Amino acid sequence: MSRVRKGVNGVLTRERIVGAAVALVERDGADALSMRAVAGELGVAVMSLYNHVPNKAALLKGMAERVLADLDLPENRHLDWRVRARELIRAFRRVARENPRCTDLIVTHSVEVPFGLKPVERGLEIAHDAGFDGPTSVRLMRAIISYAQGSLLRETEQMRMLDSLPADAAGAFAELDPERFPRVTLLAKELTEHDPETDFEFGLDLFINAIDALPR
Incomplete structure (x- = not known):
């Protein structure tokens, strides 16, 4: 027994x-x-x-299944590719925010962990539907995932920088020489404000518009 x-x-x-x-x-x-x-x-x-x-490969597969289980990807290929690209980046960012180190591990081992290829396949599909060739689609897929991960890294670094400033964060720039740093001193308040969602969406618009401007 x-x-x-x-x-x-x-x-x-x-x-x-x-x-x-x-x-x-x-x-x-x-x-x-x-x-x-x-x-x-x-x-x-x-x-x-x-x-x-x-074995460890099976463990990685299980980790990918768990971490990416909540990756809600747009399935409707009739939607405009720009809408689908935005939703893919937002969805991947949500997952990466929950488990940043595991997401990075899964992406770097995506060939060995087929479940980790889910966002890769969707990114390639979106690039194809946007009219890009194979090599360009691969580069765009990588850029899409990099933007989602990179935005989280920037948020983390921004929070670390703000945490190191005194309570009157904007006042910390008052000691700067305005002749050497005219724009920094002028925009001190804005530089010390942290609105990650607005920053992310602003960058996302720039990113999608830049892709749309590429030649097919």
């Missing part, structure tokens, strides 16, 4: 293993991911994981 293995918090399942792997990567980064490290997170022997996840 087989025994059900338990970790420190109950029955060991594939879902718990994948959840522990996602939490591990988000906390410690992709380099920390290993079957042994995940077993340590769960308080079980590493060999017990293989009853549910046969």
